[in-house]
Amino acid sequence: MPDAMVAARASDKAHGTQQVDVAVVGAGFAGLYLLHRLSKAGLTAVALDEAGDVGGTWYWNRYPGARCDIQTIDYSYTFDPELDQAWTWSEKYATQPEILRYLGFVADRYDLRRDIRFKTKVTEARWDDAAERWQLTTNNGAPVSCRHYIMATGCLSAPKPPEIDGVKDFEGKVYFTGRWPHDGVNLAGKRVAVIGTGSSAIQSIPLIAEQAAHLTVFQRTPNFALPAGNGPAPEDRKTFFESDRAAYREQARQSMTGVPYPQQTVVSWQLSDTERRERFERAWAAGDLVHILTQLWADQGVDFDGNALIGELIREKIGAAVKDPETAAALMPHDHPFGAKRPCLDTNYYATYNRPNVTLVNLRQEPIKAITAGGITTGKRHVDVDVIVFATGFDAMTGAIRAVHPITGRGGKSLTDVWAQGPQTYLGLTVEGFPNFFMITGPGSPSVLSNMAVSIEQHVDWVVDRLAALRDAGFTTIEPTETAQTGWGRHMADCSMVTLHRLANTWYTGANVPGKVQGLMPYTGGVGPYRSICDEVTSRGMLGFKLTGPEIAAQCNDGEVVRLQPDVRLVLNLLASLNLPPIESMGAQGACAFVNEFNKGRPAGRPIGEIADGTLPGTDGPLPYRVYKPAAPGPHPVVVYFHGGGWVLGDEQSDEPFCRDMVRRTGMMFVSVGYRHAPEHRFPTAAEDGYAATRWIAEHATELGGKPGPVLVAGWSAGGNIAAVTCQLARDRGGPAIAGQLLVCPVTDCSFDRPSYNDNATGYFLTRSLMYWFWDLYCSPADRTDPRVSPLRGKVAGLPPAFVVTCEFDPLRDEGIAYAEAMAAEGVPVEQLKAGGHFHSSFAMVDVVITGAPGRVQMAQALRRFAGLPPEVSLGDEHSHGHASPGHRIAAAAS
Numbered sequence: 001m002p003d004a005m006v007a008a009r010a011s012d013k014a015h016g017t018q019q020v021d022v023a024v025v026g027a028g029f030a031g032l033y034l035l036h037r038l039s040k041a042g043l044t045a046v047a048l049d050e051a052g053d054v055g056g057t058w059y060w061n062r063y064p065g066a067r068c069d070i071q072t073i074d075y076s077y078t079f080d081p082e083l084d085q086a087w088t089w090s091e092k093y094a095t096q097p098e099i100l101r102y103l104g105f106v107a108d109r110y111d112l113r114r115d116i117r118f119k120t121k122v123t124e125a126r127w128d129d130a131a132e133r134w135q136l137t138t139n140n141g142a143p144v145s146c147r148h149y150i151m152a153t154g155c156l157s158a159p160k161p162p163e164i165d166g167v168k169d170f171e172g173k174v175y176f177t178g179r180w181p182h183d184g185v186n187l188a189g190k191r192v193a194v195i196g197t198g199s200s201a202i203q204s205i206p207l208i209a210e211q212a213a214h215l216t217v218f219q220r221t222p223n224f225a226l227p228a229g230n231g232p233a234p235e236d237r238k239t240f241f242e243s244d245r246a247a248y249r250e251q252a253r254q255s256m257t258g259v260p261y262p263q264q265t266v267v268s269w270q271l272s273d274t275e276r277r278e279r280f281e282r283a284w285a286a287g288d289l290v291h292i293l294t295q296l297w298a299d300q301g302v303d304f305d306g307n308a309l310i311g312e313l314i315r316e317k318i319g320a321a322v323k324d325p326e327t328a329a330a331l332m333p334h335d336h337p338f339g340a341k342r343p344c345l346d347t348n349y350y351a352t353y354n355r356p357n358v359t360l361v362n363l364r365q366e367p368i369k370a371i372t373a374g375g376i377t378t379g380k381r382h383v384d385v386d387v388i389v390f391a392t393g394f395d396a397m398t399g400a401i402r403a404v405h406p407i408t409g410r411g412g413k414s415l416t417d418v419w420a421q422g423p424q425t426y427l428g429l430t431v432e433g434f435p436n437f438f439m440i441t442g443p444g445s446p447s448v449l450s451n452m453a454v455s456i457e458q459h460v461d462w463v464v465d466r467l468a469a470l471r472d473a474g475f476t477t478i479e480p481t482e483t484a485q486t487g488w489g490r491h492m493a494d495c496s497m498v499t500l501h502r503l504a505n506t507w508y509t510g511a512n513v514p515g516k517v518q519g520l521m522p523y524t525g526g527v528g529p530y531r532s533i534c535d536e537v538t539s540r541g542m543l544g545f546k547l548t549g550p551e552i553a554a555q556c557n558d559g560e561v562v563r564l565q566p567d568v569r570l571v572l573n574l575l576a577s578l579n580l581p582p583i584e585s586m587g588a589q590g591a592c593a594f595v596n597e598f599n600k601g602r603p604a605g606r607p608i609g610e611i612a613d614g615t616l617p618g619t620d621g622p623l624p625y626r627v628y629k630p631a632a633p634g635p636h637p638v639v640v641y642f643h644g645g646g647w648v649l650g651d652e653q654s655d656e657p658f659c660r661d662m663v664r665r666t667g668m669m670f671v672s673v674g675y676r677h678a679p680e681h682r683f684p685t686a687a688e689d690g691y692a693a694t695r696w697i698a699e700h701a702t703e704l705g706g707k708p709g710p711v712l713v714a715g716w717s718a719g720g721n722i723a724a725v726t727c728q729l730a731r732d733r734g735g736p737a738i739a740g741q742l743l744v745c746p747v748t749d750c751s752f753d754r755p756s757y758n759d760n761a762t763g764y765f766l767t768r769s770l771m772y773w774f775w776d777l778y779c780s781p782a783d784r785t786d787p788r789v790s791p792l793r794g795k796v797a798g799l800p801p802a803f804v805v806t807c808e809f810d811p812l813r814d815e816g817i818a819y820a821e822a823m824a825a826e827g828v829p830v831e832q833l834k835a836g837g838h839f840h841s842s843f844a845m846v847d848v849v850i851t852g853a854p855g856r857v858q859m860a861q862a863l864r865r866f867a868g869l870p871p872e873v874s875l876g877d878e879h880s881h882g883h884a885s886p887g888h889r890i891a892a893a894a895s
């Protein structure tokens, strides 16, 4: 019998079991929208919720001051433009009662309550492989049998129990912000303790302080908070929204956070102190988390130094708001980058500490020893209280999922066991070994790092669309493959290397729950990119999923959906969206002009000591060069650098961001050579110019401000080719002495047969056909085996030590590896960096491809080693703080 024919809410009388196509656990934002979509898709469904009504988060969190912290204009359903029109929010940040009313309004409008069983907790779930159905046990009423089991149980719905001894001995009243009594609490005249200073505490403390006789706040970890500036929705946002609601919503869906703000392009060090302060003051006044988290400067979320500037400015604000310097100091966060832990929005939070009836206890200095019958004892004092409010947060992301125990998948595997080392998912939506099982905003989805209304709608749409499509095609089970899930884990890890989230111990990482396995749980790659990845899974034939059905051949399109580094993917998508004509179709002059124009739009590179231009005598006349010097006094070792561009494009300035970056990291001087180009100057001009320039630079190192003695050579792409050839010529022609060579994605051979030429023939900017064009312009077929253009064909013994960089998605990958291996086989000391997920331009795109930075650190370390310098390199970004950052050392956060 087709599932759709099984009536909703119908009970199988014989077994007393409710039979449905889909069981949904939770009736919050996610559960409600699921019911609506499932019913429209013709799938029978029931939602079960422990709560007494709809609302989820907004049903449970009724503490004083509870509000959303994403502007309500954005924190709303968007699936139905008529619903959008039918509801008007009264404030910029609506209160809990208003949001709860809204969700009730939605439930009524779409007649959803009839399919919800309230006060019903799902306690166990078991996959029945023979029946291909899930069997759910509940604590109230009939168990449920369903084809598909969707957990819409919420990321922040399992309150964390207090970890302090003696709570049960306390004779006063105990409340939890996440389970606040529905009829309110009268705190007038009471001595109140609030434990925790996360978002709920920061919202409630000012209001509790107004009522209580005395309020003592026990803080383990201070949080960054900024004034909400609540009131009517701001005019600029309202105007933007009203001008074109559909476009506004679409922009939100494609954005990084689920709120329509543009991507910033200016980085912190391009702005003056005054400009940075102006931007900060604007953001502070805007009272908007997404604004301050994304609109200050482009590197605020990815670069430690760019981020540290904000922490300083906020600490200044705290100092100005709080009169007592000791209290102010205790309220200032120092242990995590701004935004690496969710910042809070407040109304009078810091000023509340100026009230005579409020005391802050810094648990870092005096930890709680016990809760007694009459109050709380710390290492330094005893505080008598009548009421304790625990605002200690949630067992986030996985707490509610794991609370259903066991969830038993295929072969009797329990989800708790499968996740013993941390959650593993595909897309944050599914788990291998658990067929027909879905999570909404599960670990591995953007969830808590986004406007969750937007993420929830995207997850629900994707899941329900898939269920409907599977049913229509005759499939009855869907399950991700191991390859896909492992790939998603790797992609999650790649993404987490881009942002600073990994540098803080927070509830995002599970650090607030004792004994919880730690790891960054939400997807940090952004809402828009995540959406496009989910769409790609579908468009590539349900990539990474196994589908089966009784009367249809099983389908398994195995694979990983994202193999590129996340920022490389963004860059390539952007380039693809520009629909540029192939470079080789522009002609040499047109291509040069295009590259010059293209380069104007990129970040120029950070300041260094000095940049100077000159000319040197080449074999047939002067050659231009550009010198990049470190800020520290010289003389510095000299690196002769050759730019990329296929022997056709570029000049001594065209790799400027790379040169600047390497100068900063190595503390060495780079001399970039303007060698002559094809088609005017064909083989072997570039090679001979390179060699002649190296010789001249080595001989004139002192005049240039460099250190006399052996030079180093470096180059990218065709420049890597010239660097490699220069080393061979220097060996064979009696000098100059070269201490080491850095070859970044070098051309080393004229063969196009290696697999990387096919694997990466198109789609990664440097195409096979562009390489053919470069070769044709530079070198006739008869000359191509000459070692001065194919150094792999030359003698490779006796060369200077080498560091060879290759990128996974580069046609030149395999010839670079072949050259490194050939040198190593001849006894040349060789190190290789095989950069996974990168493309030909990854390392040259400084401050654009952020994930290229660690590779450049390795390159700098190699150059310093070659030059006989101590290994320290100037890292100059978040990597300098690495995993030993304070964020990794701090104890678990209070909430």
Ligand SMILES: Cc1cc2nc3c(=O)[nH]c(=O)nc-3n(C[C@H](O)[C@H](O)[C@H](O)COP(=O)(O)OP(=O)(O)OC[C@H]3O[C@@H](n4cnc5c(N)ncnc54)[C@H](O)[C@@H]3O)c2cc1C
Residues within 6 Å of the ligand: 025, 026, 027, 028, 029, 030, 031, 048, 049, 050, 051, 055, 056, 057, 058, 059, 061, 066, 067, 068, 069, 070, 075, 120, 121, 122, 123, 152, 153, 154, 155, 156, 157, 200, 400, 403, 404, 440, 441, 450, 451, 452, 453, 456
């Ligand atoms: C105080 C607070 C403020 C927030 N503000 C924002 C904001 O401004 N913007 C934003 O994007 N997000 C915010 N969030 C996050 C918020 O949780 C989500 O925005 C959203 O409400 C989640 O909806 P949901 O349906 O996924 O889960 P929830 O709303 O958490 O609903 C899950 C439901 O599942 C039920 N449930 C769980 N386990 C079981 C079980 N085993 N059996 C039966 N029922 C079960 C729970 O009772 C609950 O009702 C906030 C969270 C909190 C706590």
